[in-house]
Every structure is written in structure tokens, then in C-alpha cells.
Amino acid sequence: MNVQTGKMQPGEARHPDISTQDIIARDRKKAPEWVASESYEYLGSEDIDTTRYTSAQYMQEEFQRLWTRTWQFACREEHIPEVGDYYVYDIGPYSFIVTRVGEDEIRAYFNACLHRGTKLRASGTEGAASEFKCSFHGWSWNIDGTNKSMLCPWDFPHADPQEYSLPEAQVQTLGGFVWINMDPDAPSLEDYLGPQALAHIKAWKLEDRYIACHVTKPIPSNWKLNIEAFMEAYHVPDTHPQVSPTNADVNSQYDTYGDHVNRFISTLGVVSPEHAGKYSEQDVLDMFTVGDSSIVTDKPQVPEGQTARQMMADMFRTMFEKAANTDLSAMSDSEILDCFSYTIFPNTFLFPGISLPMVYRFRPNPKNHRESLYEVLFLRPRPKDGSYVETAEPVHLTAEQSFCDAEGMDPGFGGILDQDTDNLFLQQEGVEASAKPGLTLGDYQEIRIRHFEKAVDKYMAMEPKIPNWKALQRK
Structure with a gap:
């Protein structure tokens, strides 16, 4: 006053x-x-x-500036309790396969085949997998994201399987939630939330x-x-x-x-x-x-x-x-x-x-x-x-x-x-x-x-x- x-x-x-x-x-x-x-x-x-509420163009720019840099709740850990369990999280045009690859390790792969872009898992699905295989031409990936096989590899001398692992988003867990961030340079979830909010959670x-x-x-x-x-x-x-x-x-x-x-x-x-x-x-x-x-x-x-x-x-x-x-x-x-x-x-x-x-x-x-x-x-x-x-x-x-x-x-x-x-x-x-x-x-x-x-x-x-x-x- x-x-x-x-x-x-x-x-x-x-x-x-x-x-x-x-x-x-x-x-x-x-x-x-x-x-x-x-x-x-x-x-x-x-x-x-x-x-910001009425422009389609504004929303499209949000997908490139905002959603690609922020931490988002993708699923709960209870959705993927066992190794090989996965959950598909979509945000705008982006889609992720969130999967447990070890008892204490979760990864989030961009949900698209590196051959011709077909989604590896349909939106809104979850389940268990030993591999992520494309339904179109059969290219497949192990649950750790490494390339498992390419159909007719003789025709792809320019595509080294070791360089065709699935791209990943950052993943952290907190409070039983699985959080992802598409930006490899983003701050940690802890720094993003700050000390007060983190202590509350x-x-x-x-x-x-x-x-x-x-x-x-x-x-x-x-x-x-x-x-x-x-x-x-x-x-x-x-x-x-x-x-x-x-x-x-x-x-x-x-x-x-x-x-x-x-x-x-x-x-x-x-x-x-x-x-x-x-x-x-x-x-x-x-x-x-x-x-x-x-x-x-x-x-x-x-x-x-x-x-x-x-x-x-x-x-x-x-x-x-x-x-x-x-x-x-x-x-x-x-x-x-x-x-x-x-x-x-x-x-x-x-x-x-x-x-x-x-x-x-x-x-x-x-x-x-x-x-x-x-x-x-x-x-x-x-x-x-x-x-x-x-x-x-x-x-x-x-x-x-x-x-x-x-x-x-x-x-x-x-x-x-x-x-x-x-x-x-x-x-x-x-x-x-x-x-x-x-x-x-x-x-x-x-x-x-x-x-x-x-x-x-x-x-x-x-x-x-x-x-x-x-x-x-x-x-």
C-alpha cells in the first residue's frame, strides 16, 4: 500500500x-x-x-516453438510396469512410443519408421513388445531403439543400420509420472520446475x-x-x-x-x-x-x-x-x-x-x-x-x-x-x-x-x- x-x-x-x-x-x-x-x-x-486463441497459424508455430521445448506428462509408470511395455503419447503432429527397456530405464522414441515414415504403433495404443516393426515394409527396431532389420538390406548400402537407431526424446520420472521433452538441450525436469515446486511434488x-x-x-x-x-x-x-x-x-x-x-x-x-x-x-x-x-x-x-x-x-x-x-x-x-x-x-x-x-x-x-x-x-x-x-x-x-x-x-x-x-x-x-x-x-x-x-x-x-x-x- x-x-x-x-x-x-x-x-x-x-x-x-x-x-x-x-x-x-x-x-x-x-x-x-x-x-x-x-x-x-x-x-x-x-x-x-x-x-493466440483464434489463429490457426499461431497454433502451428506453437508446435515448432513451444511443444518441442517443454516437459510434458506422457504416461504413468503403471502404464509400462514391465520391460517391453509401451504407451503411445501424441502431442499435435508429434507421436512417441514410451517404453520400458530396463527395470529402471524408460525411453521415448519418435513414433515413425526411418524408411518411409509409417507410424510404428497406432495412436492411443499400449501393450507389450519385443520389437517395433513397421507394418508397411517390415523394417524393425529392438526395444532399446537399435535397428534390428531392414528388408532387402542389399538395396540400402547408403543406410548403415548402426546409424538408424530410433531418435529419442529426453525422459525423466517424477511422482510416478513419465515426462518427456523433445529438446536434447532442454534443462532437466528438476531445473524446469524449480526448487519450490519440486519439493512440493x-x-x-x-x-x-x-x-x-x-x-x-x-x-x-x-x-x-x-x-x-x-x-x-x-x-x-x-x-x-x-x-x-x-x-x-x-x-x-x-x-x-x-x-x-x-x-x-x-x-x-x-x-x-x-x-x-x-x-x-x-x-x-x-x-x-x-x-x-x-x-x-x-x-x-x-x-x-x-x-x-x-x-x-x-x-x-x-x-x-x-x-x-x-x-x-x-x-x-x-x-x-x-x-x-x-x-x-x-x-x-x-x-x-x-x-x-x-x-x-x-x-x-x-x-x-x-x-x-x-x-x-x-x-x-x-x-x-x-x-x-x-x-x-x-x-x-x-x-x-x-x-x-x-x-x-x-x-x-x-x-x-x-x-x-x-x-x-x-x-x-x-x-x-x-x-x-x-x-x-x-x-x-x-x-x-x-x-x-x-x-x-x-x-x-x-x-x-x-x-x-x-x-x-x-x-
């Missing part, structure tokens, strides 16, 4: 209601450092140019979870509009009026970490500042424990002097422990209840909480800049007794289907996702129809969008990075 004028400086304003950290500090089971911290930076108030121990539900759906909007729809809780009062009364929506916390990671924390089990004085503690608890989609079977009452938030934390801890056969006694109340959303640039959201244990992934449609693929994966804790749990197969919805149609999707949450994505068709058409050439963002509540677009600008200012197959071969 300016001492002389008494006016707030840009980015200083916050909702006058109780803060996210004050809410969390009142919990009985105290939060760890990664929860009880803040990291906001004012990044300006200028409009965001809408050309390691603290979550997401490697101890498994995919319990995986849903994909094409969305009629540019991939950046799609991802940005989930970067703030400012939309909750009007887009999700049924849940707004029971979370701190417009008083959520927003943080940025380096160039590539940001987050929000939205506390649950409290009355939204937009509904102050309208609901009692019992009303808040009832909204979570009454109704067909409730996960609570009885109808508890809030005793005098108690809070709905604390009762929910206690109940949810017990229910989730029983449902997952796991021990959550070390988890704070905030980790049990609250919505934590971390964006890892460019296209991954990690939600490490227990009540909303999710991953979002967003991918552009290379044939249509007005369409993108949205994926939701629920990660549940593995059973404490080590018993086997099945990795869920993806459920592929059509653009017309509701998220509620997906097997394994909670209908209440599916309805929330429908509300989110129903806005996107109107937003895509709106930014194209608007006489105003930019988006106006809030300094605080929409800082994640500005932080994200600042990273987009950083990569789009670079020269195109075209994958060079010779430079990408293992020496």
Missing part, C-alpha cells in the same frame, strides 16, 4: 474476508509447509491478445497412487482457453452456484513458482464470501451429506461450537481410509479436504489432495485450432497392504456426451465438469466475434492465466526448434 495516498498498489488487493491461510491455520491437524506458504508476484495488468508421494478413473473428451475451444478455464475459482459463484456456498471460491489463494508452475488453494467446508451470513455451519455440512451423490451415508449434526469444516475433515479421513484400505493419519485436514491445483506448463494440472485427487491434461487438435482434448484422471492411494489394483482404461466421450456418462465418474463432479466445459464453446465464439482484441484479467484471482500466457510468450519469442533425427539418436 502507498503510505502517502493510502491506496493499494497493483496486485495487493485481496478479498476482505478471512484468508485461505487463516482458514487452514485453524484446522486441528496442521498443514505441512507446502500448504502453509504463499508465493504471489504481480505480473502486470495489460490485456492478453486474443490472436516430492512431498505428495504421487508415486504411491494409481489411476482409478480416466476420462477423455474433445472440447470445442483452443487448448489454451480450455486449460485457462480451470485456473481460477473466480468463476465458481456463477458457473457452479450449487457448490459456491461451501467453498471459499473468490477468496482462494494463488501462487506462482518460476516460469513453469503455478497453483491455487481453494478451501472447502466454509461459507463463500459471496454468501456471508446466508448459511449456518449445519447448512454447509448438509450440502455435503444430503443428496443422491453424497459420499456420507448418515446425516450428522454440527454440535455447538464446532465447525462443518472440522467435522468434514474427520468424516472424510475415516471414509477415505476405509474405501482405499490406506492410512491417512499423517495427512493434514487441509490435504484431506481442500482443492489444490498445480499447473505444470504447458498442459498438465496436478491435484494432490485426497478429496479431489486428480490430474488434468490438455492437448491441441493439430487439425483444428478451435478444438482440444481434455483428460481427467483420478489418482487414488494404493492399498496399504500392497494388494494389486487395476489401472483404469480410458473412457472416451464424444463432444456431445456428458461427463456423467463416463463409468467411474461421480455424477455430482461430472455435472461440475459439464458446467465448466459448456462455457468454452461460447468463449471460443466470443473471442472471435468480439470488437475488443484482448482479455482483461484480475490482478490476483487470474494471475495463473497471466503467468501461463507469459510462459507462452517466452517460448513463442524463440526460433523454431525442429526435431533433428540425427541429433536425437543415442550415441
